[in-house]
Amino acid sequence: MRTIFKTDYDQDIRLFKHAGYYWSYGTLMLLVLLAPLLVGSYLQSQIVFVFIYAIVGVGLLILTGFTGQASLGHAAFLAIGAYTAAYMQKLGVPFVVYFPLAGGIAGAVGAAVGFPALRLTGIYLVIATIAFGFIVEEVAARWESVTNGNEGLRVKAIEVTGWTLGRDGWAFYYLCLAVLVLVILAALNILRSPTGRAFVALRDSETAARSMGVNLAVYKVLAFSISAAVTGLAGCLYAHKLSFISPEMFTLLLSLEFIIVILIGGTSSLHGAVLGAIFVVMVDPFLTLLKDDLPHLAAGMATTLGAAPGVSSGIEETIARVGGAAGLKGAIYGVIIVVFIIFEPYGIYGRWRKLKLYLDLFPLYKKATFRRMKTYVKSERNR
Amino acid sequence: MLDFIQQLVGGIALGCVYGLIALGFVLIYKATEVVNFAQGDLMMLGGFVAFTFIDQLGLNYWLGFGLAVVTMAAFGSLVERVIVRPILGYPQFSVVMVTIGLGFALRAVAGMIWGTDDLRIDTPFSTGVVRVGQLVLAYDKLSVIVATILLCVALWVYFNKTRMGVAMQATSQNMLGAYYMGIPVKRVFSLIWAISAAVAGFAGVLLAPIAFIHTNIGFLGLKAFPAAVLGGFGSIPGALVGGVIIGIVETLSGFYLPEGFKDVAAYVVLLAVLMVRPEGLLGLHMRKKV
16 A cells, blocks of 8 residues: 655646556556567557557547547548548658648547537537538548549558558557557646646536636637547558548447447546557457357367257357357447446446555455445436 | 429428437437437337238238337337436436447347348338329328327327326426426336337338338438437427428438438538527527526
8 A cells, every 4th residue: 555645736747646657657668669579460450459549549538538528420530630641642741741730630620510519518419429420421432532432542651751661560550659658648738737627627517617717618629629639640540550441431330439448448537548449459359259269169168068969069050150140249339338337337447446446455445435326317408 | 393292202201200210219318318329229129020020920910010019118118127227327428328339239139130131011001102183192101101190199198198198297307306296207217218119119110111121220210310409309399390301301302412412411401400509499498507
């Protein structure tokens, strides 16, 4: 158990609150830096996806987690970043210019979306962002001179001063890592500045924030814009990672995946974005495993346990059918969301905090610390 | 002109289906403050259940229709009990996510049970037309419009003339107040979900002659959202009006505007309306009291 003796108000907003932070994050950083040497190319590629999803997750957390503005249209901002990158690259603009531009344009569009969103709260905002997502998807399919319509656009590898960063190479890995770390640091700094405090204040109570002098309009639009810009940066990396983009990649399902990232990771801290990204990206390899290996394994186990050959082949067939069923991914997502919200509303990071507190207070931990208070449904209609 | 009227009738028929799904949203939202994104998928399930009763078990159309609606009502209250009740009182966003998750799960399970082929139910309205002068109106479209009107009248009578209906209205206005007055709020919730799922099932069966039954018709629910929002999320007549408007806009823009506008027309109209009247056309505007 660690007791921190505070002598200064600045200690409350320090990024590294005590020496333990240097050790834990240092080790993590070292592991991530060494990872390309340690893991195979498939896993390395998955880790790059984790980085990209985590960047989007950070962007979404700023908007949804900290400012309390729901968005189911973040795939649209990702699309804007991706298409900006692809189109600029086609025009011969260098990477160092179009990468920030992808973020900038997405941020500008985000601000433009933020203005009408000022008047909307709760469910109306969710639906308006869904509508925005659909419209961007449709524009991407129809504006053929820029986006090449449904045929999609090829994206070449990044070139910086004559040096090519292939999408599977270690250089691209470190680029994504660097962007993620910078985005997290920037987000942390924003969140501990007055701007971030204003975001949190208007999340918790718009009326209270307003009476304390927070300009709601400015901060809501700002939150939208920052969130969209971060997502746009991720979009640029995403386009390069996939090397091909087309409108049907940026659907509502992708927006949902991003929401799942933060819901599963936990919406109360930036840790949630990274943890959730790891989870969501790793669902895919797990499903492949389920499809390929599980039927044989289960059948083998049944035979070992003394089941008749007919029964074990029946088991094999059933599992193969379930594993191969269309929409299995959707079903698993659905079940994951429901289970997490009902049983683990604070996400993976919440579980980690509980574990840490349990170890800190070892014999004295009580479950009630994290119990949700039972309340009557508070109407959101009257706000 | 003739084209226009025929498109208009088609639009109204489609709009009625949107309106029915939107009605389901609104019923649940009004009473429980839960926005049920799985409403479209409940409708899909209703269609599949009806297919099982009518086509696979060979029951009479009307009997199958009734059984499908009853089955859906039972399923609705089951969903309320198992999934929705534990999360009441969570932030609205979490609740929305749960219903989205439920929708995904339903779609996948329906795909596993009934497959992903297009299915069709033979109904008494599948063929045949009414001729009024030069105007040719198909039975399937008219049946949707007539059934929607009948259902709405029935719901109106239920909510205004019966004891339970009035209790539901009271609950939707003030949950705590209703609880103090001795209204069984939990049972009301469960009943509202049952009614709403039954309405969804009803819509699913009605849709059968105009569209194939497929796991993806649940996405019609996403079109019904603009309808519900357009009418003002808490307003039952608003849901139908919004549904009909969206249906007409979509059909007419598919007919008169270049390709591609049909799919986004509903959302463009929605965004335009939300900018002018954030509370929808027939919604109530309320101020927060501190």
